[in-house]
Amino acid sequence: MATLEFWFEFASTYSYPAAARIGDLARREGISIVWKPFLLGPIFRRQGWNDSPFNIFPVQGRYMWRDLERICADLSIPLRRPSVFPRNSVLATRVACAFVSEPWLPEFVKQVYRANFADDLDISERKVIEACLGRIGVLGAEKIEQALAPANKDALRSQTERAMAIGIFGAPTCIVDREMFWGNDRLERAIAWCKSPGFGQSA
Amino acid sequence: MATLEFWFEFASTYSYPAAARIGDLARREGISIVWKPFLLGPIFRRQGWNDSPFNIFPVQGRYMWRDLERICADLSIPLRRPSVFPRNSVLATRVACAFVSEPWLPEFVKQVYRANFADDLDISERKVIEACLGRIGVLGAEKIEQALAPANKDALRSQTERAMAIGIFGAPTCIVDREMFWGNDRLERAIAWCKSPGFGQSA
Numbered sequence: 001m002a003t004l005e006f007w008f009e010f011a012s013t014y015s016y017p018a019a020a021r022i023g024d025l026a027r028r029e030g031i032s033i034v035w036k037p038f039l040l041g042p043i044f045r046r047q048g049w050n051d052s053p054f055n056i057f058p059v060q061g062r063y064m065w066r067d068l069e070r071i072c073a074d075l076s077i078p079l080r081r082p083s084v085f086p087r088n089s090v091l092a093t094r095v096a097c098a099f100v101s102e103p104w105l106p107e108f109v110k111q112v113y114r115a116n117f118a119d120d121l122d123i124s125e126r127k128v129i130e131a132c133l134g135r136i137g138v139l140g141a142e143k144i145e146q147a148l149a150p151a152n153k154d155a156l157r158s159q160t161e162r163a164m165a166i167g168i169f170g171a172p173t174c175i176v177d178r179e180m181f182w183g184n185d186r187l188e189r190a191i192a193w194c195k196s197p198g199f200g201q202s203a
Numbered sequence: 204m205a206t207l208e209f210w211f212e213f214a215s216t217y218s219y220p221a222a223a224r225i226g227d228l229a230r231r232e233g234i235s236i237v238w239k240p241f242l243l244g245p246i247f248r249r250q251g252w253n254d255s256p257f258n259i260f261p262v263q264g265r266y267m268w269r270d271l272e273r274i275c276a277d278l279s280i281p282l283r284r285p286s287v288f289p290r291n292s293v294l295a296t297r298v299a300c301a302f303v304s305e306p307w308l309p310e311f312v313k314q315v316y317r318a319n320f321a322d323d324l325d326i327s328e329r330k331v332i333e334a335c336l337g338r339i340g341v342l343g344a345e346k347i348e349q350a351l352a353p354a355n356k357d358a359l360r361s362q363t364e365r366a367m368a369i370g371i372f373g374a375p376t377c378i379v380d381r382e383m384f385w386g387n388d389r390l391e392r393a394i395a396w397c398k399s400p401g402f403g404q405s406a
Contacts, residue, residue, distance in 0.1 A: 182266060
C-alpha cells in the first residue's frame with residue numbers, strides 16, 4: 001500500500017484540523033504517514049503575494065475563519081483566533097524538519113498547532129517551542145540548537161523548493177504517489193487513494 | 204426547517220458536480236432549495252481579477268482540473284475540459300434568473316452544466332441555450348426573448364450585487380439563514396445545518 005506524504009505549514013489554518021485528524025485516519029487504515037513540514041511564505045511570494053491570501057482577500061478570510069470555527073467545533077478541538085495571523089512559523093518548521101523521523105514528531109506537530117490556534121502563543125518564540133517540546137518530554141533547548149544548524153536550514157529550504165516543484169500551492173496537501181490532494185477536506189479522499197489508487201471510488 | 208439558497212454560476216467548475224448532487228441531497232432530507240443564479244465576473248473584477256483565478260494562478264488551475272476529474276469520476280458524471288474557460292455565462296444565467304421558480308428550472312440548470320462541462324459547447328450561444336431548453340420540453344426562443352427583457356437584466360444585476368453584499372466570493376455557495384458554505388465539498392454540511400443549525404454536528 002502507498003504511503004501518504006502529509007505536507008503541512010504551522011501557520012496554515014486548515015492544517016490545524018488536518019494535523020489533528022490525519023494520525024488516527026491513517027492508523028485506522030494501516031497507512032504510514034511521511035511528515036513533510038514546509039513553508040508557504042516563499043511559495044506565496046513567488047505568486048506575488050507578500051501575505052496570506054486570507055489577509056490579501058479579506059472576504060475570503062472572513063469566510064475561512066467562520067468555516068474553521070465550524071470545523072473545529074464539529075471535531076471538538078479548541079480554536080482561538082490568533083491575535084497575529086499568519087504567525088512566523090520558521091523556527092517551529094526547522095525543528096519539525098530536523099526531527100521528522102522521531103517517534104515524538106506527530107505529537108510535537110499537534111503541540112505547535114495548539115499553541116498557535118488554541119492558545120494564541122507566538123510560535124516564533126524560542127520559549128514557546130521549548131515548551132511544546134517539554135510537554136512531550138523532549139529537551140527543547142538542545143533540539144532547537146540542532147534545528148538551527150546550517151545544514152538543517154538548507155534541508156528546509158530544499159523541502160520548500162521541492163513542494164513548489166511538485167506544484168504544491170497551499171496546505172495541508174497530501175501526496176500519494178504523484179497524486180495531489182489539497183485541503184483538510186481531501187484527507188479522506190487521499191486515504192482512499194492509498195488503498196485503491198484511481199478513479200471511481202467514493203469521495 | 205430552513206430552506207437552502209444554492210448560489211451557482213454556470214461557468215464555475217465546482218458548481219457542476221454540486222448542481223448534479225444538490226437536488227437529490229436536499230430531497231432526501233426534505234429540504235427546499237432556492238435557486239440563486241448569479242455572475243462571478245463582476246465579483247472577481249471588484250477583487251482586481253479580470254479572469255478566473257484558476258487562469259490567473261495556473262498552479263491552482265492545474266490542480267483544480269485534476270481534482271474536478273476525480274470528483275466527476277467518483278460521481279460517475281461525464282467531464283470534458285471545456286476548450287474555452289471560463290465560458291461567458293450571461294445568457295444562460297439570464298434565462299435561469301427569469302424562470303427561477305419554474306418546475307423545469309433544476310433540469311435546465313443541469314442541461315447547461317452538461318453543455319459546458321461534458322459536451323464542450325459554447326453556452327453563450329443562443330442556439331446552445333435553446334437546445335438545452337428544448338431537451339426538457341420548453342420552447343427556447345420564447346423564453347430567451349423574455350430573459351433578454353431589461354427588467355430581467357436588472358434582476359440579474361441585483362442578484363449579483365446581493366451576492367457581493369452578503370460576502371459571496373465563489374461558487375457554489377450555500378446560504379442557510381445567514382450561514383455561508385462555500386464549495387461542492389460543503390453541501391453536506393449546509394444540509395446538516397438546515398436540519399440542525401449550530402455547531403458540534405458531524406461535518
